[in-house]
Amino acid sequence: MIYLDHAATTPVPREVADAMYAVLTERFGNPSSQYPMGLDMKKQVEAWRGTVADALGCNARRLFFTSCGTEGDNWAIQAACWQNRHLGRHIVTTAVEHSAVLEACRWMEKQGYEVTYLAPDGKGDLTAEQVLDAVRPDTALVSVMMVNNELGNVYPIADIARGLAAKNPKTLLHTDAVQGFLKVPFTAKSSGADFITISGHKIGGPKGVGALYIGPRVRNPRPLLAGGGQESALRSGTEATAQLAGFAKAVELRTENLADKLTHMADIKAYAAEQLTAIPDCRLISDGTAPHILALSLVGWPSQNIVNDLGSRGICISAGSACHQGKPSHVVAALKLPKRVAGGVIRLSFGPETTRADIDACVRALREHHDARMPML
Ligand code: PLP
Secondary structure (H helix, E strand, C coil): CEECECCCCCCCCHHHHHHHHHHHHCCCCCCCCCCHHHHHHHHHHHHHHHHHHHHHCCCHHHEEEECCHHHHHHHHHHHHHHHCCCCCCEEEEECCCCHHHHHHHHHHHHCCCEEEEECCCCCCCCCHHHHHHHCCCCEEEEECCCECCCCCCECCHHHHHHHHHHHCCCCEEEEECCCCCCCCCCCHHHHCCCEEEEEHHHCCCCCCCEEEEECCCCCCCCCCCCCCCCCCCCCCCCCCHHHHHHHHHHHHHHHCCHHHHHHHHHHHHHHHHHHHCCCCCEEECCCCCCCCEEEEEECCCCHHHHHHHHHHCCEECECCCHHHCCCCCHHHHHCCCCHHHHCCEEEEECCCCCCHHHHHHHHHHHHHHHHHCCCCC
16 A cells, blocks of 8 residues: 555654553553552653653643543634634634634634635645734634645744734734644744644554643633533543553654654655656646645546556545545635645655655646546546
């Protein structure tokens, strides 16, 4: 199998699975238990928190484990709106956010909030000015993703943070960094965001674990889950210790020689772009600079047929966000591309393990698809 869908999820290295297995079978204590196995696990959870916080460049006190990126996005949006409920009921976000953010914003609309959804340009880019122009005195929250999961565009979070501080300092800033964490250089401080969402399964960790950074400007963050008081009473629920073990181990492995891994992914992306655009009718959709995501269109050939055909040959790529398989992607729709271009959009995404041979196999299969099938769009 050739796996070119690392933005959907990533393989778990053996060391990560081993770390999880040991916790599931031998070190299974509940961190709230008051005997040594529980007390040791409590210390261990703090050590894992430290590992993830170091990679995010933040104080461990400000990092809270969650069940996934989706939970982090929902929590951040609700907590920000709660803190600023007296400031106003306006949210600024983009039309190309992950549905975890979009649906959380739609839920806020049902609570009486007004949401501005900013459209990117035809290549998926957004400027800080565009975001800041939409901010009003009653804007409670700005939520802009760090890296677009379908296009690979990197958005100017630090510039937005600086502009907000000047224009409307009480407005809180959330960034969904699920595709940015350990892919593009940033720290919690350098981003300037008040909330940062990350997820384990995009970096070689297991599914079902993530974290939310909550910065110092957020006073008494409102919990999403009330209960037994875990995570400093801000996120109740018995700690998913095996997932945390896997998340921390994945972070540890990924941060080893991270610069080399990112350079490798960027090289693979450049090679893939060069080889694929040599196929007739194949063109790049965005100039996004994230090293692991490449969006292209085989203009005229329906993307779902491409995904199915390559899938049947053991090559895994995506027709857009994995959450939207089979339906037209809202991200591609926001680019307002001609129908034949939009209908042919595919996403390839890479990991440290991806090789040029993987790309060569994909290029061959795509060329064969192009030559053997008639355009339908
Ligand atoms: N945000 C972005 C940008 C994503 O790419 C994803 C996953 O595809 C999520 C949020 C959701 O993360 P999770 O799958 O951990 O809920």
